Amino acid sequence: MQKIFETIKEVALEIDTLIVNEDTGYVDETNATGDQQLKLDIACDLLIEKAFRDNPEICALISEEKEEVMHCAGKGDYTLCYDPLDGSSIVDANLAVGSIFAIYDGEPSGKNLAGASYIVFGPRIEIVTVVRGEKPIRYRYINGAYQEFHPIVLEEKGRLNASGGSQKHWQDKHMAFIHGLFADGYRLRYSGGMVPDLHQILVKGGGLFSYPSTTDNPNGKLRVLFEVLPFALIFEAAGGEAIDEKGRPLLELTVTHPHARTPCFFGSRYEIAKLKEAYGVA
Numbered sequence: 001m002q003k004i005f006e007t008i009k010e011v012a013l014e015i016d017t018l019i020v021n022e023d024t025g026y027v028d029e030t031n032a033t034g035d036q037q038l039k040l041d042i043a044c045d046l047l048i049e050k051a052f053r054d055n056p057e058i059c060a061l062i063s064e065e066k067e068e069v070m071h072c073a074g075k076g077d078y079t080l081c082y083d084p085l086d087g088s089s090i091v092d093a094n095l096a097v098g099s100i101f102a103i104y105d106g107e108p109s110g111k112n113l114a115g116a117s118y119i120v121f122g123p124r125i126e127i128v129t130v131v132r133g134e135k136p137i138r139y140r141y142i143n144g145a146y147q148e149f150h151p152i153v154l155e156e157k158g159r160l161n162a163s164g165g166s167q168k169h170w171q172d173k174h175m176a177f178i179h180g181l182f183a184d185g186y187r188l189r190y191s192g193g194m195v196p197d198l199h200q201i202l203v204k205g206g207g208l209f210s211y212p213s214t215t216d217n218p219n220g221k222l223r224v225l226f227e228v229l230p231f232a233l234i235f236e237a238a239g240g241e242a243i244d245e246k247g248r249p250l251l252e253l254t255v256t257h258p259h260a261r262t263p264c265f266f267g268s269r270y271e272i273a274k275l276k277e278a279y280g281v282a
């Protein structure tokens with residue numbers, strides 16, 4: 001798996017160059033989940049495909065931007081699932097964006113998730129990697145090289161609160177819960193990009209990120225294989241928790257479709273306990 005992480009570090013530099021130089025316009029296509037695609041979504045997808053398709057450890061690629069599973073020549077057991085560019089709708093505003101990777105050993109599902117990583121393209125490039133059973137490691141790209149930081153460890157309770165979906169479409173219990181956190185002193189942090197939003201919670205030691213079911217999107221928005229499960233592994237490995245609306249650990253999810261979605265919550269332990277009370281699943 002370390003070789004896969006090394007390739008992620010290399011491809012991050014190519015994606016960064018693309019983001020800096022490519023225009024941020026749309027193409028006349030939508031992806032498998034109906035999102036309008038940017039030229040950048042497609043170009044990032046192709047860069048990652050090129051970096052991994054001949055990797056002997058990987059037998060298949062599943063991308064947010066590809067309708068179908070792409071089978072590779074490699075005979076290894078890993079399926080690499082990825083979101084090539086997370087934050088397509090905010091890249092034109094020059095906010096931080098990311099890429100997300102999940103490495104499944106065998107059929108993609110929560111229990112087969114063996115490792116995960118994400119890249120943050122902000123003022124600097126940062127990468128977090130995790131191998132199941134180990135602490136997540138944070139790297140920064142400085143002066144032409146990646147520098148390793150301390151492992152990421154969440155505290156019991158944080159101070160940040162980020163919730164997606166239109167408030168107009170939130171369920172009453174979600175609205176009451178979020179108001180309760182603000183009344184308890186939590187600060188709003190939501191950019192519209194899950195990579196920088198979750199990264200901020202991880203590096204500041206805690207808080208909560210929610211993407212709940214809403215009346216317009218009963219399954220939420222975020223996609224299980226390449227958005228939800230990789231962050232679930234990273235939050236659990238950092239000492240936090242990641243659950244669905246029924247209070248089940250997201251890492252127990254099985255997956256019926258490459259582009260399936262689920263409501264999801266990532267946080268430190270205190271906020272997740274509060275959430276379970278508010279949703280009546282404690």
Ligand code: AHG
Nearest residue numbers: 085086087088089164165192193194
């Ligand atoms: P993508 O750009 O890969 O389609 O993902 C965007 C996602 C995620 O990054 C973010 O948390 C969420 O969309 C924001 O959705 P809302 O605008 O509905 O809050």
Ligand code: MN
Nearest residue numbers: 083086087227
């Ligand atoms: Mn995304």
Ligand code: MN
Nearest residue numbers: 064083085086
């Ligand atoms: Mn994307």
